[in-house]
Amino acid sequence: MSDKMHLKMTVNGKQEDLLVEPRELLIYVLREKLNLTGPHVGCETTHCGACTVELNGKSVKSCTVLAAQAQGAEVTTVEGLSTPDDLHVLQKAFREHHGLQCGFCTPGMITRAHRLLQENPNPTEEEVRFGIAGNLCRCTGYQNIVKSILAAAAEMNAAKEAAE
Amino acid sequence: MNDLTPTREERTAKLKGLGTSRKRVEDVRFTQGKGNYVDDVKLPGMLHGDFVRSPYAHARVKSINIDAAMALPGVIAVLTAKDLEPLSLHWMPTLAGDKQMVLADGKVLFQGQEVAFVVAEDRYIAADAVELVEVDYEELPVITDPFKALEPDATVLREDLEPGADGAHGPRKHHNHIFLWEEGDAEATNQAIDSAEVVAEEMVYYHRTHPCPLETCGSVASMDKVNGKLTLWGTFQAPHVVRTVASLLSGIEEHNIRVISPDIGGGFGNKVGVYPGYVCSIVASIVTGRPVKWIEDRMDNLMATAFARDYWMKGKISATKDGKITGLHCHVTADHGAFDACADPTKFPAGFFHICTGSYDIPVAYVGVDGVYTNKAPGGVAYRCSFRVTEAAYFIERMIEVLAIELNMDAAELRRINFIRKDQFPYQSALGWEYDSGDYHTAWDKALAAVGYDDLRKEQAAQVEAFKRGETRKLLGIGLTHFTEIVGAGPVKNCDILGMGMFDSCEIRIHPTGSAIARLGTISQGQGHATTFAQILASEIGIPADSITIEEGDTDTAPYGLGTYGSRSTPVAGAATAMAGRKIRAKAQMIAAYLLEVHDDDVEWDVDRFQVKGAPERFKTMAEIAYASYNQAIPGVEPGLEAVSYYDPPNMTYPFGAYICVMEIDADTGEHDIRQFYALDDCGTRINPMVIEGQVHGGLTEALAIAMGQEIAYDELGNVKTGTLMDFFLPTAWETPNYTTDHTETPSPHHPIGAKGVGESPNVGGVPAFSNAVNDAFRAFGLRHTHMPHDHWRIWKTANDLGLHG
Incomplete structure (x- = not known):
């Protein structure tokens, strides 16, 4: 064990001040210290993506990011995408198109999809498949996840057009 | 109105x-x-447990020194077999009538075996302490090949078993032998095969793999010493049985144990068994008086909990020269690893493998399964299948293909002329099952028509000619499968788990x-x-x-x-x-x-x-x-x-389906491209078509993984070569095709609403469909059978062995 360090970061819009060990992983701090249990641990080797969160506007696997690397950063987890009364289009689309089964990959998958659609608001099926290739799902075979994301993209684009 | x-x-x-x-x-x-998954459970004062695991596949444990670990601030306890022995918990019964070490008792028998359980204030300290436990091992000869395990002078693996004594399923014919389980009429089958016009023989290996749900296994035990109640949260596919087992093991009365399966992040059979981690979290909570959480990491999961398959299936199938099947003989050498911890109904040490006559009207058949100990992890779980049904379906669907080659006959036609006819249901199989219902011909014709089967065969033949002329390096494989499952265990009269009837x-x-x-x-x-x-x-x-x-x-x-x-x-x-x-x-x-x-x-x-x-x-x-x-x-x-x-169901149900995979294979790189996958399922009455379709997509993707690359591989020293998701293949969205689903509906006559179950069909039927596609692509070049998993290297090797690389 080494001396603890003072970590300041913004998580889901809220300023957090924490004492952490330099070796603590971001997923651990999110889950154990901030009680944000949406992101999950599936592999601890960056393969499965169940722990995906946004760090300064990029998707990261929080199981292999040190909490210290989030010093001063903006972090968004699935809990930050919506409120129970006002779900994100992606969350609704995943339900509508049966894009989840056991739900374990879902928070990471939706968080990744959320970022993907900001990077590419109008993706092709191929681009969606490539864009979520860092997130594994064992239940759905991806077909309905892809469908959910494409449907959400279409709905978000339609809403944007209507607003313009 | x-x-x-x-x-x-x-x-x-x-x-x-x-x-x-x-x-x-x-x-x-x-x-x-x-x-709310088990790792989300957080209790006041909760401690964290982690295992010291064996780096060796077979070794004596000469000593364990926990002093340095105990000296680390934040470490509360380090449990070894010696601590569990007074409670008689250093070993535990398995679901298969064997026993398994909870913590290493004098020796270890597979890499990753649990040796000591560290309990600490948090996960980081527990992980540090694991490194500080000093274990002195003396290496012993390692056996990873079940055939070598049965050689007369093979090293004795299970020294705890009395030599010559019967096992849970009858006589053991060798010190590394577990059981011989037989069904059918051996003599009549041999006679049918000996006198047959055509016989096809093949060794079909269904390799060792792992269910690998995205959530690993884990538990939280909380012993409340004030009111004497134990609460256990965990990844349990059978929470009530876990309560009964926990009571029998711990001596705590069953009414004082509450088992809770919270949300489970995928099971696929991985979470049926009882694992040392569950037991150790309970003991640690009793010892410390505080809640104890144990969550395995991915490497622990792949190395130690619940492999699946590992069946060497030697088959003989006989037929008349116009293709009517006359007999089926199968001998399985089943690698069960170090302890027989298969999750099967008690009376069925090889599960329902004897559904291996499949969808076909086969007059006589025999199956013999020899269970064998090796220095590999225990398990043998039903990875998205009903107790060895996927092995059975893979076996028969490969044998049909090999027989088609022997007969020089179209494999779709061979199936058609041997299907059990609709008017034969309820059908008594040669291996003792009563198939409740089915309409195979209708499903088959619908499937063949949907993919345009005849045109596909013409295209395939043209592509072979083009390949031979040097105009393409790609081959087309058409993978056919018609599977019959047996699910819904089961009638209490013959199905139980540890004595509990399977109602x-x-x-x-x-x-x-x-x-x-x-x-x-x-x-x-x-x-x-x-x-x-x-x-x-x-x-x-x-x-x-x-x-x-x-x-x-x-x-x-x-x-x-x-x-x-x-x-x-x-x-x-x-x-x-x-x-x-x-x-x-x-x-x-x-x-x-x-x-x-x-x-x-x-x-x-x-x-x-x-x-x-x-x-x-x-x-x-x-x-x-x-x-x-x-x-x-x-x-x-x-x-x-x-x-x-x-x-208590009067019978099991028999879902079936027709799957066709069209796959293009690059003979030079061994890469494959799935052009089309058509899956017709008949699961009787359909409760929620959306959910059924989702189950089929998911099961097919697991089948894709198993057939095309996923395996638990060992080297000759018993090291697990596929212990992380870097090496253990889980397909991404990029590698996974879109599937076309379809259905017929033949309700179960004995189920109150006619439903049959569907979750496992796509795994059971999908594996042979993918594998048959690979094999079929090379049929024109003389290939009879090549083993899974069909990763790029193995496909390239097949092409190379067939002389396709010039």
């Missing part, structure tokens, strides 16, 4: 009952990150205002029980599915059941749900008749109400009846509206 009166159709639609693609109720919390249960309470809660003995791991069981009930009792809460997994509240695996939830608990619903309806009928002031026999059920026969305008809805049951004194009828059903 007037225009505002809802029609019968409108009332039916409002229920969202059977056949509706009802959106899942689970998704609302899962999509918001508000699931299942449902308890329903109708609330005064007409909504309801139903609790079941099963537990969803992604199957969507909260959605679909409510649909069964909605159709039975006329209360909308949206007004029915489904609860599972808490042994203090749910009725006893054997859990969810082997596609048994719908066939068994689904049946219990329907039967409990019918009990509710029977009582409701009496109440309705009383309220309507007519005789019980003068009312009839209609969607959501009882109405007076011939006067449908006089009715009482189920909601009105429920209210009356709580607020009226009805002569001869107890107050309230509740029912419970424990359902």
